[in-house]
Amino acid sequence: SQKIEQNSEALNIQEGKTATLTCNYTNYSPAYLQWYRQDPGRGPVFLLLIRENEKEKRKERLKVTFDTTLKQSLFHITASQPADSATYLCALLRGLDSNYQLIWGAGTKLIIKP
Amino acid sequence: DGGITQSPKYLFRKEGQNVTLSCEQNLNHDAMYWYRQDPGQGLRLIYYSQIVNDFQKGDIAEGYSVSREKKESFPLTVTSAQKNPTAFYLCASSIALLYAGLAYEQYFGPGTRLTVT
Secondary structure, three states: OOOEEEOOOOEEEEOOOOEEEEEEEOOOOOOEEEEEEEOOOOOOEEEEEEEOOOOEEEEOOEEEEEEOOOOEEEEEEOOOOHHHOEEEEEEEEEEEOOEEEEEEOOOEEEEEEO | OOOEEEEOOEEEEOOOOOEEEEEEEOOOOOEEEEEEEOOOOOOEEEEEEEEOOEEEEOOOOOOEEEOOOEOOEOOEEEOOOOOOOOEEEEEEEEOOOOEOOEOOOOEEOOOEEEEEO
């Protein structure tokens, strides 16, 4: 079955540095990956989407890469700020008969220290 | 303001009681979803619906039921048959149901934390 792995350990980054989070998946390559941000006790908020035929996607200080050979997506936050502290979730599209669903990683907690 | 509302934010119930979680959206989205989130695990899909009066089971539907009588509303009932109901429940919507070739972001509500003792 399709699985997603995100680093379960919190990632501590100094303010101003680039934070890089990893999302690894098994089995077949998904049609696309999505990244979401989740703050404690709240619902996830969509950040970026990258398709299998795209190598890289950017949005302001955010960048996502997609390597279908390594079966990995990397999520980068440049010039990180304490306000970027949150849990970041990746999700991939899974085909299920004629319906498709997102399956989710458990998320990586990012802590940006001032 | 457009968005998804869930109520209540916190819910406490005794074991053996059914409980219904509310989810309303004013985004005019066709598709709605219920997820369960437990510590250290990814979101798991309980039920989803792509149109009114139609819904499908997700990965962990046992012990849950839903209805979709209106486009805006997708309530979830946690029944006494659910063996481990204590969790954080998230409702989401998207423009349409996901399918290969087109990808739609999901909009989430604030969640309901259910505690059953």
